[in-house]
Amino acid sequence: MGKDYYEVVIQPNRSWLYVDWKGLLHYRDLLWLLVRRDFVSKYKQTILGPLWFFLQPFLTALIFALVFARGIKIPTDGLPPFLFYFCGLVPWGYFSQCLLATSQSLSANAHILGKVYFPRLVIPLSIVISNVAAMVIQLVTFLSFYFYFKFFTPASSLIQPNEFLLLLPFLFLQAAMLSLGFGLWIAALTVKYRDFQHLVGFLTQLWMYATPIIYPLSVVPERLRWLAVLNPMAVIVEGFRYGFFGVGFLDVGYWAVSFGMTCFFLVSGVLVFNRVERTFVDTI
C-alpha cells in the first residue's frame, strides 16, 4: 500500500465549502491540454486563423469611432476616438469572451461530463487561460496603434503613459477573476434554469454600456459616479486607460471596492458551481 494507497469516499451532501483542490492539482495536465484544444480548434479550417483575434476589436473600435464619436459625438477625454475605444475593448473583449464561454461550460460539455469524472472547475479555468492568448494578440495590436499615434500623429502630447501601466497585469488578473466568478454563477444557474443561457448574451451587452467603453467615466455626473464604480469592470477599464493615457479616473478607494467585489463573486461562484456540479448530470 504505502504512499500510493488512498481511499475515495463517496457520500451525499458534502459541505458547501468542500472543493476538490487535490483533484484539481492532479488534473493540471488536463487543464493545459484543454487550453491547447480550445486554442487550436477554434481557428482550424479558417483562412484567417488567429487573425480573427485581431480583426474583432479592430473593426469594433472602427465602427464605434464612426458611430459614437463622429455620429453622436460622445466625448473621449480628448483622446483620438479610435484609440480610446480600442483601449477599452481589449480588457472588455477578454472579460466578455471569458464570461460567455465559462457560463456555457457545463451545458456545452454535458456529453463529456456525463461520462467521465474530473474536477469540473478545470473547464472554466481552461477557458479563462486560453482566452489570454487572444487577449495578448489584441493587446499587441492595440500597442502598435498606440505607438503609431504616440510618435506619428499630433495627438502624441495627449498620450501620457505613466507608472500605473505596471498595474496592467493585475487588472487583467482581476478581469479574469471577475469573469470566472460571474461565469461560474451563471453556469450553475443555467443547469437548473435554461433562461440564463439566453440572458447571458443580453446581460453582457447591457454590461458593456454600463462600463465606460464608449464614454469616459468623467462624463458621469459626480454624484452618480459611485454607482458606476459598483461595476468592477468600470474600474478595470478606466484604470487600463489611465495607465496608457494619463487621463481618466483612478481612485484607490473605488479600486479596493471593486477588488473586494471581484473576490466575493469569485469565491461565491466557485462554491455555487461546486455545489451544482456534483449532481448536475441528473438534470441537464
Next chain:
Amino acid sequence: MSKPMIEVENISKLYRLGEVKPRTLREAFGGWRPRGRSKDRGSSRPDTFWALKDVSFSVARGEVVGLIGKNGAGKSTLLKILSKITEPASGLAFLRGRVSSLLEVGTGFHPELTGRENIYLNGAVLGMRRREIGRKFDQIAAFAEVERFLDTPVKRYSSGMYVRLAFAVAAHLESEILFVDEVLAVGDSAFQKKCLGKIGEVVERGRTVLFVSHQLNQIRRLCHRTIWLEGGSLKQIGSTADVVGAYELAMSSFSNGSDDRKDPSTNNGFGRLAASFVGWQILEPSSGKPQVLSTEGPFAVKMAVRFNKPVRDGHHGIALWNGDGLLIWAWAVGGLSVGEGLHEFVYRFQGLPVRPGVYRWQASFYGGGKLLDMWYCLPELVVATEPRTHFRDEWTGVLNLPCDFCVERVTQ
C-alpha cells in the same frame, strides 16, 4: 489488505421524473432552500423514483464482478455514482485504490485535433498524467493500429479507427479499480476479441473490475461473481453461474407462465392417478448442487416417480427444453412394467454439449393409452460449463462445442 477494494453501503439514488423545470417561482426558491427543511422531500412524491435503493455489496481485491439486469435496473446509475459523475441521495461507498472508468469510449475526443493530440487529451480526461501517456504512447498507437494516421485529424478517421483509438487509450490506464460499461458493444468482431483479451489481461494482473454487460457470455467468461440488479435493488449476488443462471431463467419463456407448470406436491388433476413424478436431480453432481451441471463429461440424472398401483406396458418420454422454448432433445421408451411404490429412473449421458444456461426437463408417463403424469421439472437444470461459443450473444448457438482449430497448407 483485508479490507475490500470496493465497499458499497446502502447506496440510493432518487430521480425526479418529468419536467425538471419548476412551474412557479415559489417552487424554484423552495428547491434552493437549505436541506434541513426539505429532508424527506421527494420520497413520498409521485413524480420521483428510486433508480437505486439500498444497494450494498463489496468486492475484494482482484475480483471481477459482473453487473447484470434489465435496462433501467440501475446498473449505469451505480457506475456513475461510483465513478463520481453524480452523487448518491444517501449511502456511502469506499473505493480503496485508483479508479478509472470506461463508461463510454472516446469521451473528450475533439474531431479537429489529430490522433496524437487526442490520445493526450483523452488520456488526461480519463485521469492520466501527461508523463504517463507519453510513456505508453507507442503501445496505445500500436494497439489501436493507427500509427500511420497519428497526424490526421480524427474527424477523417473511419468509425472503426476512432473506436479503436478510444479504447486503446482507455485500456492503457493504470488503475487498481476499473469500471467497464458495455464498451465492447463497439467495433468489428476482431477488435472486440482484442478488447476482451485486453480486459482478460487486466484481470490477470490482479485489478479489481466491475463490469456491466448485456452479453451474458462475456459475464460468464470474465466474472467471478455477479450482481443482479432489478428495479434499483439488489436482486441476487453470488457466483456467476448461479446468478446468471437465475437471471436467464427469469428472462426466459419458463417464467412467463404460459406453460402448464405443475407443482409435484399438489399434483392437481393427476392426484388420483396411477403415477406421478416427484423430483429429479443430477447423480453425484461435481458442482455440489443437485440441479447444476458443471461438467462437460459423462453424468447421470435420476428422476423419482411414485406409482400408486402397478403399471403394465407403460410408456415414458423425456425431453429437454432451453430457455427460448426450443426443444433440445427428446426420447421415449415403451414396454415398461413397474410395481407399486417409489421408483427412480436413471439416465446416463456421455455429456451434454449445450451452451451454458437454464434448461428444463419435461417428463411424461403413459399407461394403458392414457397420460398418467406429465411434469415440467422444477427446479430447472442449470448448465454451468465453460462457454465455448462465439463471444457475442447473438452468435451463440444451441451447442457448446469444444473445437480445435488449425490451418494446414494444401500442397498440390
